[in-house]
Amino acid sequence: MLNTTVQFILLLLFLHFGLQLKAQKDSKDYIEFNDRKNVVHGVYLGVTGHYGELKGISTYGVGIKFAYVANRKFEVGLAANVLQSDQEFITVVDIDNKLIGAYLGAHLEPIFFSKKRLNLSVPLFVGFGGIGYTTGNSDDFSEEFIDREFENVNNIYVIEPGVSVLFNISRYLQLEAGVKYRFTNKIDLATSPITRLNGFSTGIGIKVGIFNMGRNRYKKNISE
Numbered sequence: 001m002l003n004t005t006v007q008f009i010l011l012l013l014f015l016h017f018g019l020q021l022k023a024q025k026d027s028k029d030y031i032e033f034n035d036r037k038n039v040v041h042g043v044y045l046g047v048t049g050h051y052g053e054l055k056g057i058s059t060y061g062v063g064i065k066f067a068y069v070a071n072r073k074f075e076v077g078l079a080a081n082v083l084q085s086d087q088e089f090i091t092v093v094d095i096d097n098k099l100i101g102a103y104l105g106a107h108l109e110p111i112f113f114s115k116k117r118l119n120l121s122v123p124l125f126v127g128f129g130g131i132g133y134t135t136g137n138s139d140d141f142s143e144e145f146i147d148r149e150f151e152n153v154n155n156i157y158v159i160e161p162g163v164s165v166l167f168n169i170s171r172y173l174q175l176e177a178g179v180k181y182r183f184t185n186k187i188d189l190a191t192s193p194i195t196r197l198n199g200f201s202t203g204i205g206i207k208v209g210i211f212n213m214g215r216n217r218y219k220k221n222i223s224e
Contacts, residue, residue, distance in 0.1 A: 042069035044209025048176070050083070052201030054099070055194060059085040061201065065107050069211055072114040079107035079125055087133070087192070101197070103129025103158050111166065119166040123178070128157045131197065133189060154187040156197065174207040 043066075050061035060083065067077025085099040105127015112120045132153035164178030184197040 040071055040212045042072065042209060042211040043067070044069065044174070044207045044211065046176075046205055046207040048203045048205030050081070050180075050201045050203035052182075052199050054085050054197065054199060055087070057085055057087055059083055059099075059199075059201070061203075063203070063205070067107055067109070072211065073111050075107065075109035075111065075121075075123075077107045078104070079127070080104045081125075081129075083197075087194070098134045099131065099192075099194075100134060101129060101131035101156065103127050103156060105158065109164075117168050119168065121164045121166055121176075121178075123162050123164055123180070125158065125160040125180075128155065130154065131156050131187060131189070133192070152190045154189060155185075156187060157185045158197075159183045168211070171212055172208065172210060174211065175205070176207065177204045178202070 046063075046065045046067070048063040048065075050063065052059045052061070061081055063079060063081040065077055065079035067075045067079075069075050080102070081104075082102045083100070087097045087099045105125055107123065107125055109121050109123040130153050160180050160182045162178050162180030164176050167175045169175060179200060179202050181200050182197055186195050187197070188195070
């Protein structure tokens with residue numbers, strides 16, 4: 001037992017001095033630079049949940065985005081959002097009306113204070129999609145009447161600027177929370193008093209990816 005312990009200690013000492021000698025040799029040929037002073041790249045997949053109101057009625061949404069991060073200062077990518085709101089435009093109690101929409105487009109997001117754990121950003125979404133109503137079956141209306149009058153669909157064009165706070169948990173994980181305002185074109189859905197989907201929404205989300213693909217430090221040959 002004693003011999004084994006001594007052998008293990010000698011092995012550790014041998015490895016220790018070997019690494020020191022190697023480090024001294026390398027230091028003669030290379031100089032170290034801090035990677036933070038160089039351009040770094042990142043990529044992530046994000047999921048967000050949103051809450052807002054239309055005509056005083058709650059509206060819920062889910063979004064997903066895939067983006068490239070340039071030097072931790074600017075994001076560019078694709079985003080898709082789905083929203084739903086229970087709207088009562090048909091006065092019969094037995095009819096359930098759901099406003100459902102989806103839109104896809106470009107995601108742009110400048111980031112400030114990017115080297116801090118807490119960042120500020122101003123995301124912008126520009127895209128297009130569709131919005132419409134669905135209704136439940138009811139004995140008060142024929143299915144043909146419901147299909148013709150109430151399950152109407154319009155195209156929508158969306159511009160959605162916002163302000164977000166980003167919290168960097170690690171190199172691979174980031175949380176976000178913010179508020180956005182949605183601008184859309186005019187819509188004309190049967191029996192609906194809503195002419196636009198304009199309005200504020202708040203949301204929280206999570207981003208998973210690699211926000212700094214560069215190493216923390218690297219070595220460069222002095223001769224270069």
